[in-house]
Amino acid sequence: MRKRLFETGLQGLARVITSTYKNCQVQFKTNVIPHLARFGKGKNIRWEIVLPFLEGVEISEEDQRYLHGILDHEMCHKLHTDMDVMKQKQPVFDLLNVLEDTRVEKLGCVDFPGMSPNLDSALIKISGELPVCKEGANILAKAIYALNFYERNRWDMLKNKNLKRK
């Protein structure tokens, strides 16, 4: 598929699903972590979804799924995250974000069941193969392993009833 057409389609989709229309831009940037940003106040709020930039004129099916997955994740944030609550300093923000990511994805998949395979594809591509944690590994390696394990199994963990819709 032509990349340009694909990118236009992604922006249109994001605008329609999140009901932001002209106030939402989907940007493609290199070396930037994908994220959702909010600018302005009141009626002048604008949204920006940043996705990874991929080289080439054509876009493969695998890459399409990957970008769809990341877009879905950011759209879930737009639909279900209270952005004011997320205004935290770094260590708190990270912890909150890990929980929030899981929560919003779960909620997003209830409203849009088709998001589930897209999010899976993106997650697999991002996290890669699950690393093996050797015996006697240092604390950093264990932490990475735990985080990865959590990312891969977070939906099962969410069967915990304490995590509910906002």
Add this chain to the structure above:
Amino acid sequence: MVKFKCRLCGKQCHDLSSHVEKEHDGMTTEKYLATTNHYIRKLHGGRIVSKWYLRNIEKISEKNEVNDFAQIKKEPIKNHFQNLLKPSLFLPDKKHKDQLLKCILNGDNCLMVGPTGCGKTTLATLLAKENNINLYHTKFNTEMTVSDLLGHPIITEDKKIGFAYGILPRAMNSKACGNGDEEHWLLIDEIDAAPARVLFALFGALEDQREIFVMEACKTIKATPNFRIIATANTKGIDEDGRYVRQVFDEAFLDRWSLFECNYTEHEKTLLIKKEGIPEETAEKMMKFLALIRKGVENEEIRMSISTRRLLDWANKIKIFNSTRVATKLSLLNRLCKEDQAIYKSLFQRIFAREIK
């Protein structure tokens, strides 16, 4: 017996063919028609106004002159119109339907303006069917002439000149046109597509007297008491942004109608389940898809929307092919541009959890 007016000398006669052949040397029926047909077109185009035309205009105004104002009063409405208040219709919305019925009972002409495929024509057809009213149904177009509406001369089987009444006189008074005794309504679709001269030809039928003069047949047609005109249009000539898209209706024309602004019915989900037999779960997904697409169109993100008609077609295709993917492709995607297709496909994938390649 109908008298015809010769367009060459203005004389009125019962047998126009014999008159042409006797009175005008070397003129055959075919030649007469060929010559005068051209003349009619020019006349109807409003470019030439001949003495002959003016004479007839005078006659019309004489005929229509009203001395007794009591004549203008609306005809009493027959009892069978009361049946119209049956609450069995659910398309379109009840409030809208009730308003329409009351106006019809009152003897008004009803003009429904709304987006394509929202059920305007269906409503009129259903109303007529439920109440055993015969309905003449016509669609206007940009090439329409007054002759198409009022009638035109024809060559009969026995090689004589006859006159075929158009849909308007026939609907107004079948008996006077030699077409049975029944009373009719006239349903005009796409009235905003017709040229101004055709709309002006309708004026007589729209007024309280409901009388038109068919010039070529030299005959005045008076409508039966229960005759009504129901018309549908997508615009009033100007779209929401003030752009001129079709024939603009002037004030005089709009004054003669009861206007209804229609929109998509609220009962689309019920229609999917009850009329098309779609399972509730699928119907809910379809409605979600529909709502997002329509909102996208409203906000100019998507170019083409999904009308109620298209929705029902989509449901029908789902039933035929037993596959939402094939149905969506055939019914929705194939008519879209590539940009819209990309959005439709992605949205379909999110809602139905199935991918369209």
